[in-house]
Amino acid sequence: MRQLIRYGVVGVVSNATIYFVYLLITYLGVEPKTAMTLVYIIGAAIGFIGNRKWTFAHRGDFSSAAFRYVLAHLFGYLLNFLILFTFVDRLGYAHQWVQAMAIMIIAGFLFIVFKYFVFRERR
Numbered sequence: 001m002r003q004l005i006r007y008g009v010v011g012v013v014s015n016a017t018i019y020f021v022y023l024l025i026t027y028l029g030v031e032p033k034t035a036m037t038l039v040y041i042i043g044a045a046i047g048f049i050g051n052r053k054w055t056f057a058h059r060g061d062f063s064s065a066a067f068r069y070v071l072a073h074l075f076g077y078l079l080n081f082l083i084l085f086t087f088v089d090r091l092g093y094a095h096q097w098v099q100a101m102a103i104m105i106i107a108g109f110l111f112i113v114f115k116y117f118v119f120r121e122r123r
Contacts, residue, residue, distance in 0.1 A: 010050040018043040032095040044073045056119035068118040
């Protein structure tokens with residue numbers, strides 16, 4: 001439960017910041033999927049340090065965890081892209097609301113993947 005709370009704190013701070021950057025750059029004319037790609041990369045890089053050190057207190061091999069982290073985010077990114085493509089491009093929903101919901105969906109997905117795959121404890 002402690003990890004989930006810490007993950008939530010890291011996630012709320014980083015995702016709120018990244019989401020406002022997303023809104024700003026889409027307001028300035030950047031296409032939503034392009035904007036999501038840019039902020040996703042920035043958010044993932046920031047999140048690795050916070051989640052490895054604080055959320056999961058991972059003491060395992062840095063490079064192995066980093067590789068698994070990149071894989072996890074690759075799937076998270078593809079899921080986010082699919083959500084935007086489906087609900088914005090195909091169904092016509094407002095990208096602002098779709099991305100806000102996608103952030104929550106991806107966050108839940110990534111918590112599970114981080115806990116059991118990326119930063120798993122060796123016994």
